[in-house]
Amino acid sequence: MKFMLYLPLLMATLVLSGCPELGRHWSDQEETLQVDYYKAQCDKNSADICFRTRELSTDSWGISDANLSGFTDFVWGHRYTINVTTSFNSNGNPSSYSYNSIEEDVPVVTIDTPFQINLYTENGVLTQLGADAWYLGGEKNFTCASDCEVLATAVSNQYVVVGEFSINAGELTLDQVICSSSEEGFSSDCEGETEVDWQIAPFLSDCGKSSASLCYLYRLNSSDDWEILPVDIANFSYDWGYRYDITVQQTRSSSGTITAASLVTDDSSPVDYTGSSYTYKIILLGSALANDSSGVITLYDGAQELNCSQYSQCSDLNTAIDNDEWILVKVFTDGSEVVATDVVCSNDNIDDFNSCVADENDVTWSIE
Numbered sequence: 289m290k291f292m293l294y295l296p297l298l299m300a301t302l303v304l305s306g307c308p309e310l311g312r313h314w315s316d317q318e319e320t321l322q323v324d325y326y327k328a329q330c331d332k333n334s335a336d337i338c339f340r341t342r343e344l345s346t347d348s349w350g351i352s353d354a355n356l357s358g359f360t361d362f363v364w365g366h367r368y369t370i371n372v373t374t375s376f377n378s379n380g381n382p383s384s385y386s387y388n389s390i391e392e393d394v395p396v397v398t399i400d401t402p403f404q405i406n407l408y409t410e411n412g413v414l415t416q417l418g419a420d421a422w423y424l425g426g427e428k429n430f431t432c433a434s435d436c437e438v439l440a441t442a443v444s445n446q447y448v449v450v451g452e453f454s455i456n457a458g459e460l461t462l463d464q465v466i467c468s469s470s471e472e473g474f475s476s477d478c479e480g481e482t483e484v485d486w487q488i489a490p491f492l493s494d495c496g497k498s499s500a501s502l503c504y505l506y507r508l509n510s511s512d513d514w515e516i517l518p519v520d521i522a523n524f525s526y527d528w529g530y531r532y533d534i535t536v537q538q539t540r541s542s543s544g545t546i547t548a549a550s551l552v553t554d555d556s557s558p559v560d561y562t563g564s565s566y567t568y569k570i571i572l573l574g575s576a577l578a579n580d581s582s583g584v585i586t587l588y589d590g591a592q593e594l595n596c597s598q599y600s601q602c603s604d605l606n607t608a609i610d611n612d613e614w615i616l617v618k619v620f621t622d623g624s625e626v627v628a629t630d631v632v633c634s635n636d637n638i639d640d641f642n643s644c645v646a647d648e649n650d651v652t653w654s655i656e
Contacts, residue, residue, distance in 0.1 A: 314376035314377075314378075314380050315376075316373050316374060316375050316376075317373070317374050317376075318371060318372070318373055318374075318388070319343070319371075319372055319373075319374050320343075320369055320370065320371060320372070320391060321341055321342075321343060321356070321369070321370055321372045321374075321385055322341060322342050322343070322344075322345065322367070322368065322369050322370075323339050323340070323341050323356070323359065323362065323367065323368040323369075323370060324339070324340035324341065324342075324349045324367055325364065325365050325366055325367045325396040325455070326340065326364055326365075326403060326405070326453070326455065326460075327339055327340065327364075327425065327428070328340055328351060328405050328406075329405070329406070329407055329408060329413050329425065330351055331351070332408035332411075332448075332471075333408070333411055334411060334413070335411045335412040335413050335425065335426065336413070336425050336426060337413070337424060337425030337426075337427065337428065338351045338352075338355075338356075339351075339352075339356050339359070339362070341356060341385075344525070345590060345592070347525055347526075348520040348521055348522050348523060348524055349520055350522055350523070352382070352385075353381075353382075354374075354381075354382040354383055354384050354385055355384050355385070356372070356384075356385040356387065357384065357385070357386055357387065358386055358387035359387040360387075361387075361390060363458050364428065364455050364458050364459075364460055365395060365396055365455035365456075365457070365458050366393055366394065366395050366396065367393075367394045367395075367396050368390055368391075368392065368393055368394070369390075369391045369392035369590065370387060370388070370389065370390050370391060371387075371388040371389045371390075371391055372385040372386060372387055372388055373385070373386040373388060374386075392590070396455075396499045397499040402452045402453060402454040402463050403452070403453055403454075404450055404451065404452055404453070404466065404547055404548075405450075405451050405453060406448065406449070406450055406451075407424075407448070407449045407450075407451060408448050408471065409442065409443045409446055409447060409448070409449055410446040410471070413425055414439075414443050414449075416440060416443065417429070419436060420432050420436045422439070422462070424460070428460055429460070430453070430459075430460035430461060430462055431459075431460075431461055431462070432461070432462040433461050433462065433463050433464075434463070434464055435462070435464050435465040438465045438468065439451075439462065439465050439468075441468075442465065442468035445468075445470075447468040447469055447470055447471075448468065448469055448470070448471050448474045448478070449465060449467075449468045450465070450466040450467045450468070450478055451464075451465055451466065452464045452465075452466050466478075466541065480539060480540040480541070481537055481538070481539050482537070482538055482540075483535060483536070483537050483538075483552055484508070484535070484536060484538055485508065485509075485533065485534070485535050486506045486507070486508065486533075486534055486535075486536055487506065487507050487508070487509065487510065487531060487532070487533055488504050488505070488506055488517075488521075488526070488531065488532040488533075488534060489504065489505035489506070489507075489514050489531060489568075490528065490529050490530050490531045490559075490561040490562075490566070490568065490621065491505070491528060491529075491568045491570055491619070491621070491626075492504060492505070492528070492570065492592075493505060493516065493570040493571045493572075493653065494570075494571045494572055494573050494655060495516060495518065496516065496571075496654075496655040496656055500573045500575070500576030500588050501588055502587065502588050502592075503516050503517055503518065504516075504517040504521065504526070505517065505653065513652035513653070514652050514653060515652070515653055516653050517546065517549070518545070518546060519546055519547065519548055519549055520549070521534075521536060521549045521550065521551055522548070522549065522550035522551060523550060523551040524536075524551045524554070527558075528592060528621045528626055529560070529561050529562035529566075529620075529621030530558035530559065530560060530561060530562070531558055531559040531561055532554075532555040532558045533555045533558075533559075534551060534552075534553060534554055534555050535551075535552040535553035536549045536550060536551055536552055537549070537550050537552050561621070562620075562621045562622065562623070563620065563621070563622065564620050564622070564627075564629075565620075566620055566621070567618055567619065567620045567629060568618070568619060568620070568650070569616055569617065569618050569619070569632060569648060569650060569651050570616075570617060570619055571614065571615070571616055571645070571651075571653075571655055572587070572614075572615045572617060573614060573615075574608045574609040574610075574611065574612050574613045574614065574615055574634070574636075575609075575612035576588055577605075577609045578609070579606045579609055579610070580596050580597070580602045580605065580606060582597075583595060583596060583597025583598075583602060584596070584597070584625075585602075585605060585609075585628075587626075592626055593624070593625055593626070594617075594619070594625075594626050594627075594628055595622075595625045595626065595627045595628065596628045598627050598628075599627065599628060599629045599630070601617070601628040601629070601630065601631055604631040604634070605617070605628065605631060607634075608631065608634040611634075611636055612636055613634045613635055613636045613641075614633075614634065614635060614636070614638060614641040614655065615631060615633070615634045616631075616632045616633035616634070616641075616644065616645055616648065616651065617630070617631050617632065618630040618631075618632055632644075632648060633645055633648075638655065638656075641655070642654050642655065
C-alpha cells in the first residue's frame with residue numbers, strides 16, 4: 289500500500305530523468321562585444337575569415353566559436369564596441385552573436401604598426417586576382433607591396449604563410465611574407481615555439497605604438513626588469529592589481545621578436561597587489577584620452593577607469609591631455625578602479641619625456 293502511494297512520484301522522476309530537453313533554458317541577452325580592427329582565417333581548415341572578438345578588455349583577442357552575424361558596418365582598420373544579442377547553448381556558453389548597433393568606433397592607425405596573419409592556403413583562403421592583387425577569405429581585396437612572387441609560389445605549393453599586413457584608409461596591403469612552409473615543417477621553420485614561465489605585472493602601460501593601446505608587462509623572474517609585451521596572450525584573462533605567474537607558449541621571429549603567445553598554465557592564486565600600499569607607474573598617451581568626467585578618465589578601449597579626483601590629479605592630467613603629451617602617472621589599484629596619485633612626468637617631446645622617465649628607477653621600459 290505504501291508503495292502505491294509513492295508510485296506517482298517515482299513515475300514523475302523517471303519521466304523527467306529521461307527528458308533532457310526539459311533541462312535549463314538560457315534566454316537570449318543583449319550584451320556588448322568588442323571587435324578588433326582586422327579579420328583572420330577562421331581555422332586552418334577554412335577558406336573563410338572571421339572577426340577577432342573579445343567580451344572584456346582584459347581578455348585576449350581571438351576567433352570565437354560563437355559566430356557574429358549581421359555586422360555589415362565593419363570597416364577594416366576600426367576597432368568597435370558593439371551591442372549584440374547573445375544566444376547560448378545548453379551549457380550556458382555563447383553559441384552566436386547577432387549584431388544590433390555600434391556603441392564605439394575607434395580608428396586604429398596601422399600603417400606604421402603592421403600586424404601578422406597566419407594563412408593556411410591549402411583550403412583556398414587566398415585567391416590571386418592579378419600580379420599584385422589578391423582576395424582574402426572571399427571578401428577582402430589586398431595588394432602586395434613586395435614579395436608578390438614569394439606569395440604566389442607559397443600558395444601554389446599550398447604552404448602556410450605568415451604575412452605582415454598594414455591598413456591605410458581601409459585598404460589592406462601585404463607588406464612582406466615573413467615566412468612560408470609546409471604545415472608539417474611550420475613550427476620548426478617559421479614559429480620558433482618554446483614554452484616559458486613569465487611573470488605578468490599587476491598593471492598595464494602604453495605599448496609605444498602609433499595607435500594607442502595598453503600592453504602587458506612581463507619578466508622571466510623577480511630579478512629581471514619589466515618589459516613591454518608586444519602581443520596579447522591567447523586564452524589569458526587579467527585583472528589589474530594582481531601579479532600572475534604563468535606558463536606560455538611563445539613564438540619568436542627569426543629576429544628574436546615575440547610575435548605570439550598563448551597560455552599553457554594559468555595562475556590560480558595570483559599575488560594581490562591591490563590597495564594604496566602598492567603603487568606603480570604607468571605611461572599613457574594624452575592624445576588618446578579624453579578629459580575627466582566626474583573625476584574619472586577612461587583609458588584606451590574602455591579597458592579601465594582612472595580615478596583622478598581622489599588625490600586631486602584631474603587638473604594636471606587634463607592639461608597633459610589637452611596638450612597631447614606623454615604622461616607618466618603614479619597609481620594604485622582600488623577594487624575596480626585605478627587611482628592616480630601623482631603626475632610624475634608629462635611632455636609632448638618624446639626625447640624629453642624619456643629623459644624624465646629615465647630618472648625613475650622603477651620604470652624599466654621606455655617609449656620610442
